[in-house]
Amino acid sequence: MLIMRVIVVFLFLFLIVNVFGQQKIQGRISTDGISLSDVNVSNLSSGVNTFTNKNGQYIVIAKPKDELKFTHIGMDTILILIEDVTSILNLKMQPKVEELDEVVLTEKIGKQKRLAIDYFTDPTIVNTSFGYISPATIAYHLKVIDGSEFMSGSDLLSAIASRRSGIRVGTYLDNNGVSTRTLFLRGMGSVGQKSSALFEVDGNIFIDSPVWIDISIVQRVAIIPGLQAVWRYGHIASGGVVIINTKNGVHGLREENSLKRYDQARLRNNYVNEKVLSDIEKEEDLPTYMRSLNSSINLKDALNVYEEYSALFSSSPHFYIDSYNLFYEKFGINAADNIIESSFRRFKNNPVWLKALAYYYESQNRFEKAHELYEKIFVLRPDYAQSYLDISRSYRNLNNPESSISFLARHKFLIEEGYFKGESDDFETLIKKETDNLILSNNFLNNEVVENEILNTRLVFEWNDSEAEFNLQFVNPNNQYFNWNHRLENIPDRIMQEKKLGFSITDFEVDETLLGKWQVNVTYFGNKQLTPTYLKTTIYRNYNTVNQTKEIKVFRLDVNGANQHLFGFNVIRQLSKSK
Secondary structure, X not given: OHHHHHHHHHHHHHHHHHHHOOEEEXXXXXXXXXXXXXXXXXXXXXXXXXXXXXXOEEEEEEOOOOEEEEEOOOEOOEEEEOOOOOOEOOEEOOEOOOOOOOOOXXXXXXXXXXHHHHOOOOOOOEEEOOEEEOOOOOOOOOEEEEHHHOOOOOOHHHHHHHHOOOEEEEEEEOOOOOEEEEEEEOOOOOOOOOOOOEEEEOOEEEOOOOOOOOHHHEEEEEEXXXXXXXHHHOHHXXXXXXXXXXXXXXXXXXXXXOOOEOOHHHHOOOEOXXXXXXXXXXXXXXXXHHHHHHOOOOHHHHHHHHHHHHOOOOOOHHHHHXXXXXXXXXXXXXXXXXXXXXXXXXXXXXXXXXXHHHHHHHHXXXXXXXXXXXXXXXXXXXXXXXXXXXHHHHHHHOOOHHHHHHHHHHHHHHHHOOOOOOOOHHHHHHHHHHHHHHHHHOOOOOOOOEEEEEOOEEEEEEEOOOOOOEEEEEEOOOOEEEEEEEOOOOOHHXXXXXXXXXXXXXXXXXXXXXXXXXEEEEEEOOOOXXXXXXXXXXXXXXXXXXXXXXXXXXEEEOOEOOEEEEEEEEEOOEEEEEO
16 A cells, blocks of 8 residues: 555646646857857757757756757767756757767777777676677667676576567477476567567577576676677567676686786776875865855954845855854854755755755765655656655665665565656666665675675765766775766767656675775866855775775865865775675
8 A cells, every 4th residue: 555655646747747747948059158048948858949048048847757859960860858947947058079980099899809808897788609798889779787686596597588678478388388487578569579588698609598507707798689689690580689798707817817807997007196186276176155254253253244245145045054054064053954944945945956065965864854855856856867866865874774775675566567758777786786785784684794805896976966067086095096987968868868767876886806005086067057066985805795885075065177075085995794
């Protein structure tokens, strides 16, 4: 009954949003700082079109989940999915460039070698009998499942079918009349797709299902649809191919005469030599009200500064959130809470700003206060997948693992019932990690004491504004770096996935082979509302054990285009007892 009530509420709120949620969207389009006129702004959902004026400005009516298309001769097309908080969309269009083959003066690395090197760090790459492939290198839709998504002890066929839609476990009669379990892609009754799947395991072809494989040794699984599979494997693959890479197979390129994987940073010779903003420079770039509050001698002085600036920033929720945090750090809880109590009405229905405040509450271990906000966000955004993840983790912070796991189960149920539009392997993997971690770290499975070497450091990054664009830089103890880019011009498909499903989160597990001091930097490129973005980082140590710890940090991103230091952490070798 509880789940049914959740579904009813979900559908009711979803209906309200989609029928009555029309809103005015406005903004300015530019390129290289110059206003761009005659940009065609098209609402693909309603069919309404408009154009930017000579100042690059436009106004268009849309509702949440509508898709806006921005086109101009000589410019790359931009697609934006409208959300419940979208009102301003300032966009920078990029000239359309025909890229020439890169001229490299050092040794050229072929595509297959590059994929082999990246195999261990890119979970979308799979090794096949005809070479390495990934969704980025082939023209058809390739489904890839990372082995971490499978529960230990699960049945292989059922586990594969449960991780991706359109895959069913069924039976067929072999030549001896024996009923055999196998997989059918796109359903057993699909027109032209009644054949069972063919299997490839570490380069070996099998007609019968490899049910003997222990799921714990599965590294990666890929699904090739029938039509594309026939081209590679012949008519025998008309039912599609299921490719299985095991941990025992020979996959990925390793360093010469060694079992050690290639270090990505060393391979690319990525040494950090660019300038990183100093603390003094970051202080200078703060808005005037933050600098004035920071320099306040006492609470009375700070309140006078706050009152002076509140008249200027009364329509800016980030002013109150910034003030709350500064008052909390300098003058304590009571003074900070007074700031929020007097201003909360200004943003109580805005999930973007509620989430920013919740981040600060969590970093201050005020988990009850954070939970209140996540409940509000859940009501405001029942069609956002992350609402379920956020409320689940919030219950966990309150030492209520039973409620925590129930919300993860609800999310899975709604996915299976088709209430969430969109699909993301990345988010599904995050949910799987959260579920597994909840079980393991709460010792739900057993009471045995095990001695093991703990090296797992996991970093989880979340941002309150889905329009935020930034680059994360991870610098290893050898001063070499790896970048993760979250920009519309670089990963438009990923950002569209985030908006359709409703999540703003990513995670990284630190390379345990490099012990010592790590650094994390960020370069911020703004958002479309021209407001600050708040980035939450959760640092897990001894991950997936009962000795797991976590530290939550929040960063205000406002300075555009400068590389800034966020935080550092140590990766050390330690022997731990876990239950």
